[in-house]
Amino acid sequence: MKDTFKHKGMRQQLVEVVKAKGITDVNVLNAIGKIPRHLFMDSSFIDHAYQDKAFPIAADQTISQPYTVAFQTELLQVKQGDKILEIGTGSGYQTAVLCLLGAQVFSIERQKELFKKTSQFFPKLGYRAKKLIFGDGYIGLEDEAPFDSIIVTAGAPFVPKPLLSQLKIGGRLVIPVGDEIQIMTLFTRKGTKEFEQQEFGEFRFVPLLEDKN
Template identity: 80%
Template sequence: MEDTFKHKGLRAKLIETLKSKGIKDVSVLNAMSKIPRHLFMDSSFLDHAYQDKAFPIAADQTISQPYTVAFQSELLQVKQGDKLLEIGTGSGYQTAVLLELGAKVFSIERQQELFKKTSKFLPKLGYRAKRLIFGDGYKGLQEEAPFDGIIVTAGAPFVPKPLLEQLKIGGRLVIPVGEETQVMTLYIRKEEKTFEKETFGDFRFVPLLEDKS
């Protein structure tokens, strides 16, 4: 569980890459500069940990490209103390970014293998989410709603209605929508029944799994 000077140097280079690609939110860049991404990956990928690329993790999933993590985090506009719901805990890297930004994080993971692994791993690094839940992200987390923000880290073929319903007025949902490729989409809840929608170009995510049982 080492984080060496070499890792910190590679991380600093990655932050410069993110800036060059248009990430401007200083709090997001600072958060990502602190998190040892290499520890969230299989050891054979250590040399690749600070390249701006997605990589495979357990259960046929991926750890998202750092640019994607930064882009989604920036769209969320996280403020200290915000109550956030993350759909797709995955490796826990995005979770750690949200926690570094000072949010209270509730995170749902559909893959049992990843859920068990990440539930044990995050606290070892000192990252403590409010709750990590093994469950169906399409349903959100009604008992903890409403949320200041909801982030979906897998490709959704459609926007699950419960996620929109579980936003506070003024709350933001960041979700990649589509089948083969996804369009990054932001919904802001303006009133009870009114949402503002904005799109931000194409991304590629693993699919968001639904519990069909």
């Protein structure tokens, strides 16, 4: 598992690409510039690691496009020590970005194959999530609620109510909503039953799975 000067140079080029697309959060850009994305991918895809594209990983899932990761993370407005729930661990790349920003990350993965792979691999890279969980993202993680923010990294046909209820007042839920094409949606909890909703354009994600295994 090597991270060379060449990889670091390619990452800086990627940062410039993501910046040119409108990402302005310096901490997010720094995280994209530091995390060795090629280590989260199958070795046959190494040449593609620093292109701004999604790529296949195990279990018919994908590692998200770096711009999408940066976009969702910027919407979360992560602060040091924030307690964040991630729905869809996947390769662990988004998880690593959140960890590097100083968040306490609880991450749920529905695919057993991916969960096992990422659970073993993630600590080897030196990242420390608070907890990686094999479970159903639709129901969230009530035992650890409330959260400062929740990020969903797969396309949800609807907004799961448990996720909204597990946000702190002032907390933010970033979720791509839709079937074939998703609308990136931000919910901010304003009160016990009051939520502000904002939409941020079209994205494409793999579907959020229910009770797969």
